Amino acid sequence: MSTPTWKNPIVQWVDHRLPIVTFLDHAIVKYPTPRNLNYWWNFGSLAGVILVVMIGTGIMLAMNYVPHTSMAFDSVERIMRDINYGWLIRYLHVNGGSMFFICVYIHIFRGMYYGSYKEPRELLWIIGIFIFLAMMATAFLGYVLPWGQMSFWGATVITNLFSVVPFFGEAIVQWLWGGFSVDNPTLNKFFSFHYLLPFIIFALVFIHLWALHTHKSSNPLGIEVQGDEDEIPFHPYYTAKDAYGFGVFLIVFLGFTFFAPNFFGEPDNYIEANPLVTPTHIVPEWYFLPFYAILRAVPDNFVDIWGILPVIIPAKTAGVIAMFASILVLLVLPWLDTSKVRSAKFRPTYFWLFWLFFIDTIILGYIGAKPAEGTFLLIGRLATAYYFLHLVIFMPLVGKYEKTKPLPDSISAAVTAGGSDAKEGS
Amino acid sequence: MLTGVKEEKGMAETASTAEGAGHESPDDNKRDFLLYSTIAVGAAGTAMAVWPFIDAMNPSKDVLALASTELDISSIEEGQSITAIWRGKPIFVRRRTAKEIEVAQATELKDLPDPEADKDRVKKSQWLVMIGICTHLGCIPLGQKSGDTKGEFGGWFCPCHGSHYDTSGRIRKGPAPKNLAIPPYKFIDDTNILIG
Numbered sequence: 035m036s037t038p039t040w041k042n043p044i045v046q047w048v049d050h051r052l053p054i055v056t057f058l059d060h061a062i063v064k065y066p067t068p069r070n071l072n073y074w075w076n077f078g079s080l081a082g083v084i085l086v087v088m089i090g091t092g093i094m095l096a097m098n099y100v101p102h103t104s105m106a107f108d109s110v111e112r113i114m115r116d117i118n119y120g121w122l123i124r125y126l127h128v129n130g131g132s133m134f135f136i137c138v139y140i141h142i143f144r145g146m147y148y149g150s151y152k153e154p155r156e157l158l159w160i161i162g163i164f165i166f167l168a169m170m171a172t173a174f175l176g177y178v179l180p181w182g183q184m185s186f187w188g189a190t191v192i193t194n195l196f197s198v199v200p201f202f203g204e205a206i207v208q209w210l211w212g213g214f215s216v217d218n219p220t221l222n223k224f225f226s227f228h229y230l231l232p233f234i235i236f237a238l239v240f241i242h243l244w245a246l247h248t249h250k251s252s253n254p255l256g257i258e259v260q261g262d263e264d265e266i267p268f269h270p271y272y273t274a275k276d277a278y279g280f281g282v283f284l285i286v287f288l289g290f291t292f293f294a295p296n297f298f299g300e301p302d303n304y305i306e307a308n309p310l311v312t313p314t315h316i317v318p319e320w321y322f323l324p325f326y327a328i329l330r331a332v333p334d335n336f337v338d339i340w341g342i343l344p345v346i347i348p349a350k351t352a353g354v355i356a357m358f359a360s361i362l363v364l365l366v367l368p369w370l371d372t373s374k375v376r377s378a379k380f381r382p383t384y385f386w387l388f389w390l391f392f393i394d395t396i397i398l399g400y401i402g403a404k405p406a407e408g409t410f411l412l413i414g415r416l417a418t419a420y421y422f423l424h425l426v427i428f429m430p431l432v433g434k435y436e437k438t439k440p441l442p443d444s445i446s447a448a449v450t451a452g453g454s455d456a457k458e459g460s
Numbered sequence: 461m462l463t464g465v466k467e468e469k470g471m472a473e474t475a476s477t478a479e480g481a482g483h484e485s486p487d488d489n490k491r492d493f494l495l496y497s498t499i500a501v502g503a504a505g506t507a508m509a510v511w512p513f514i515d516a517m518n519p520s521k522d523v524l525a526l527a528s529t530e531l532d533i534s535s536i537e538e539g540q541s542i543t544a545i546w547r548g549k550p551i552f553v554r555r556r557t558a559k560e561i562e563v564a565q566a567t568e569l570k571d572l573p574d575p576e577a578d579k580d581r582v583k584k585s586q587w588l589v590m591i592g593i594c595t596h597l598g599c600i601p602l603g604q605k606s607g608d609t610k611g612e613f614g615g616w617f618c619p620c621h622g623s624h625y626d627t628s629g630r631i632r633k634g635p636a637p638k639n640l641a642i643p644p645y646k647f648i649d650d651t652n653i654l655i656g
Contacts, residue, residue, distance in 0.1 A: 094516055116522040119512035 061247060065268035068253035070445050074148075075251065076279035077141040082239060083280060084134045084287075089232050091127040092176075099179065101225035103218045106181035107306040125295040131173055132298040133287050135321035138166060146367075147388050149376030150252040156368035158245040163364050165238045168231055170361075173319065175228040181221065182303030183313050189216045189224070191316060195329075198351040215309065255448055256376025257441055264445035315405065323402030324395050329357040330406040331418040356418065363425050370425060372433030380439040383432050391424045528656030530648070533587070541604045543592060546655045550592040550600055551643060552616075553653075556627060560614065561585050564628035571632075574639045578628040581642055589653065590629045591643050594618040596636035601625060616640070 040046040040055060049055040098117055100109040113120035142162070145151050151159035178189040193210045197203040212219030250259065259265055266272075290297055298320055302313045318326050332353040363370075378385045394417050401414040442448035519527075529546040533553055536542055541554040556564070564578040565585075582588055594601050596618065602608040603616035603625070611617030611624035613632045618625075623634030630639040645655040 090513070094513055097517070098520075112520070112522060116520040118515040118518055118520060120516060120520070122512050123516055 061243075062273070063267065063269040065247070066250065066259075066262075066265040067268045067272050068251055068259055068264060068445055069266045069271075070253050070255060070449055071251060071272065071275075072254050073275075073279060074140065074144040074254075076276055076283075077137045077144065079276045080280060080283050081134060081137040081141055084130055084137060085232065085235060085239065088127060088130050088134060089236070091123050091130060092229070092232065094123045095127055096229060099225075101179070101222050103181060103221055103307070106179065106221060110180045122291070125291045129287060129290045129295060129298065131176065132290075132319075132321065133283070134169065135173070137283075138169065139321070142166070142364075143392060146391075147378045148252060148254055149256050149371065149373070149378070151368045152371065152376050153368070154249050155245070155252060158242065158249075159368055160365055161238060161242045161245060163361070165235055165242060167361065168235045168238060170322070172228060172231040172235065173321065175224045175231070177303075177319060178216075178221065178224045179228060180303060181307045183305045183307055183311075184300045184303040184316070186216060186307035186309065187312055187316050188318060189220065193220075195354050195357075198354045217309075252376065253445060254377060254379065255442060255445055256380070257445060260444045261446075317403055320399065320403075323400075324398035325357050325360060325402070327398040327402035327414045328360050328418045328421065329353045331401075331411070331414040332356045333415075356422075360418075360421060363422070367425065367429070370429040372430050373436060373438070374433075375438045375441065380441055381432075381436055382439065383436045387424060387428055387432060391421070394420045394424065528654055531653050531655060532651060533653060534651035538586075540606075543604050544655070546591075546643060551655055552588070552590045552592040552604060552629070552640070554588045554604075556586055556588055560627035563614070564626060567626065567628070567630075572639075573631050574637065576628075576630060576639055581628050581630070581639070583645075583647060587653075588627075588629060589643065589645050589655070590640040592616075592640065594620065594623055594636055595631065595638040595640065596621055596623050596634070601640075 040049055045055055095113060098109060098113050098120065100106055110124070113124050115121075117123075145159060145162070174188070174192060178185045193207055193216065196206045196210060199206055208214065210220070211217065212223060253259075300317065300319075305313075317323070330353060373381060373384065375381055378388050397413065397417045398421065401410055401417060404410040406414065527547055529544060529551075531544050531551075531553065533542075533555070536553065536555045538555050539557045539560075541552060544551040544553060561578075567578070569575040569577065579585070581590075592600055592604070597620060599618050599620035601616035601618040601623070603610040609617050611633075613624050613626035615627045615629060616625040617623070618634065618636065621635050623636035624632045625636075625640055626632050628639075631637070643655050645653050648654050
């Protein structure tokens with residue numbers, strides 16, 4: 035890596051002592067990027083932008099939010115009514131959370147479709163899953179802060195999940211609560227952690243980017259970059275493409291923020307928390323619904339039926355294990371997928387399996403919003419079974435037995451062939 | 461997707477041509493126009509997006525709602541003062557004696573570091589309403605209580621750096637540059653004033 039010289043003497047002076055300009059030049063200006071990235075590659079940088087929006091609006095909200103059970107709900111209403119533009123900042127934060135998950139889910143599915151997690155990008159994927167886990171924790175903690183009915187009962191239900199831990203369950207739950215129920219100490223520590231975690235996510239994002247920039251972006255064809263003819267510099271090509279995508283994204287984000295700010299929310303959370311009354315129908319935020327469906331899908335007597343460790347694992351534990359497993363199994367996806375071919379474009383069987391898996395998660399999300407009874411419960415169980423079937427059984431088998439399509443010789447060869455075909459066609 | 465790839469390729473070729481030609485392309489004016497107008501619109505948009513965040517740190521509506529204070533002054537005897545709080549600051553309300561009024565009105569403007577006639581500082585000559593913060597460095601002058609030292613001009617005396625104020629609250633001696641400030645206020649009736 036040769037050290038460039040800069041025309042501007044101040045830039046040169048700084049860069050000679052702290053090569054920050056050189057670093058940025060390598061990372062976001064000259065950074066060689068596959069020339070064939072499509073718009074599905076926009077969502078990583080979009081997620082990064084929303085993270086900044088969330089931290090920015092969050093810091094503003096914390097200036098007026100009071101983490102105390104007697105004042106939290108009112109302080110949020112004060113933000114909505116009395117603080118200048120408080121309504122805007124809070125609605126940006128609330129809808130930003132949903133947008134963050136939309137972008138990250140698209141980002142994850144993109145990685146699955148194009149096999150981005152495969153060698154040598156396994157660790158990049160794993161760091162991403164940790165970011166996803168940290169996001170889920172942050173979102174859950176943040177949802178508790180307004181101290182509405184859903185906040186309170188969501189906190190109660192989720193913290194009670196930990197009661198299934200053998201022997202120490204009750205002690206852990208009391209430790210989480212800082213008492214004997216969800217109360218002021220719980221709210222205080224949730225606020226503290228909700229403020230801390232985004233900065234940990236921020237750090238993880240940099241590690242994610244570090245890993246990304248080590249082996250560079252994958253691409254829709256899933257074949258390795260072979261030379262300069264396969265790449266273009268990040269700036270101006272992908273800065274422009276990302277900026278355009280950001281504009282489109284802002285239309286959606288601000289559309290919700292201004293015209294349907296409570297679209298993703300639950301009306302019950304505008305009722306102040308009441309420890310004596312549980313809402314009739316508790317649902318988590320939409321981004322947790324598939325996992326919530328998995329939690330409820332596992333029958334209480336599951337373990338008894340199958341006779342697996344019935345003494346150590348109490349009945350209700352199975353659902354909790356299934357829910358956590360549904361996320362943690364993604365950590366080993368790079369090894370569950372045994373195919374040498376990355377992109378689903380060249381994997382005719384996996385192509386369909388991917389879309390079935392996608393539909394399966396949508397079904398799980400739908401079921402998660404419905405009461406766990408009757409047909410819903412049955413569909414939820416089938417969809418849960420399919421979720422694990424896909425990841426643990428189908429992925430390894432399909433990789434072994436699938437007959438893949440021939441890969442193009444190089445990115446530029448594929449692009450040139452496609453380009454000239456299109457020209458001749460028109 | 462292939463279309464997208466084709467376009468990027470097209471852009472790459474155009475860009476390299478433009479670089480190779482070294483600012484001689486007839487497109488340069490168009491490009492400059494697009495570049496500068498994009499920057500201008502982007503900067504304006506950013507400024508508008510930043511404003512709500514800055515304004516959110518201004519006093520909120522509930523703070524502004526408490527920005528005026530109503531005060532009952534009927535219990536103040538002649539020669540007595542009270543200190544009220546308005547926007548977190550002390551407000552001196554003094555019912556002046558006839559002698560104090562006379563001295564204040566008789567003072568020549570040329571004797572004052574910050575010339576201001578007494579009639580311009582009161583709404584009713586008997587009532588002096590001021591913000592009780594020394595204009596030097598923000599201490600609260602003495603002179604409200606009967607036992608307090610009132611300084612060489614019989615009004616107020618700031619113990620921090622020795623500023624003397626007269627019976628109209630005007631600076632007469634010491635480091636303070638200005639007279640004690642008069643808050644916006646009005647008489648609602650004879651015995652009640654609204655400050656702010």
